[in-house]
Amino acid sequence: MDPVADSVMYGHPRAFRRAVPPPAALCSSLSLLEDLESQPWPSPHSVQVLIHDEEDDCFGLWMMHDGRLVEVPLPRxxxxxxRNHYTGEVDADCPGILMRTDKCDASPDGD
Known part of the structure; x- marks a missing residue:
């Protein structure tokens, strides 16, 4: 495997590993998820991805279900x-932020 400058390695030491560009290079975590979904995983059922975006309080867990990476709800x-101030709709390209609910400032001014 060719090394990728400033790459992230993911995968179990005894499993298939792949280097990906850092999330900033893929523009968003949504682009990262799409890129990971398109990879030829030898065992898609064993794929687990942890993503910690800049504004997140903690890592989010994503697992492959029916060929798509789906966020697995974590306790707390x-x-x-x-929402967009003009349309009132949630931006489809915005992944939102993952926050812990067991801390005193756990509810941002969002939905």
């Missing part, structure tokens, strides 16, 4: 989204 966490 909640994902929040902000």
């Amino acid at each position: 966490t909640s994902r929040y989204f902000w």
Whole structure:
């Protein structure tokens, strides 16, 4: 495998490993998820991805289900989204932020 500058390695030491560009290079965690979904995983059912975006309080866990990476709800966490001030709709390209609900400032001014 060719090394990728400033790459992230993921995978179990005895399992298949792949280097990916850092999330900033892929523009967003949504782009990262799409890139990971398109990879030829030898055992897709064993894929587990931990993502910690800049604003997140903790890592989010994503697992492959029916060929798509789906976020697995974690205890004491909640994902929040902000609505557009003009349309009132949630931006489909915004992954939101994952926050812990067991701390005193756990509810942002989102939905």
